[in-house]
Amino acid sequence: MxxxxxxxxxxxxxxxxxxxxxxxxxxxxxxxxxxxxxSATDPFAIAPPQSSNGEPGDPKDIVLLIGTDGRLALDGRVLEAASLKSAMTERLVDAPAQEVHVKADGAAAATEVVGVMETLRAAGVERVRLMTVPGGVQ
Structure with missing residues (x-):
């Protein structure tokens, strides 16, 4: 027992x-x-330019990526440059005063970035902000 x-x-x-x-x-x-x-990753690698004044973006805003080779991605979806205007117009139907954050690679051609910004203006975007990485003044 x-x-x-x-x-x-x-x-x-x-x-x-x-x-x-x-x-x-x-x-x-x-x-x-x-x-x-x-966190969501970008569809392709982007190295934004540095600036002396960097502010974090609002996650609700529209984010447009511009690669060194001219590739575009709108909110994580890769798209052609020709369809950017129609995609932005469609996106702005819900919130027309929404700000668009452009996250361009530092090595991207300035003419390419300016051309994309002009396309955004033509699509009806009122506020465009170029995103940069905070850095020291050189």
Whole structure:
């Protein structure tokens, strides 16, 4: 009869050693889920130019990417330059006063960036902001 009692105690002790480990693993899992954040990546690599005055953009605003090779992406979707005006007009139907953030690569041709900005104006965009990376004045 005494052996049965020892067997039950031993089984309980094995569970007692595993439970704190499981608790720690779940706490670490919850910690990394809360602390870690997922962010949307750009469809192609962009290295914006540096400026002495940089302000963070509002995540609700429209973001237009301009690559070094002239590729365009509107809110994470790659599109052709010819369809930019129609895509912007369609996007501005819901919120006509919305600001457009242009995130151009620092090595992109200035004439390309200006041409895209003129297309945005023709599509009815009233506010355009060129996004830059904060840096020191050189």
């Amino acid at each position: 005494r052996l049965a009692h020892l067997h039950r105690t031993r089984a309980a002790n094995e569970d007692d050693r595993v439970l704190p480990l499981i608790n720690v693993v779940f706490l670490l899992l919850i910690f990394f889920m809360v602390v870690g954040s997922l």
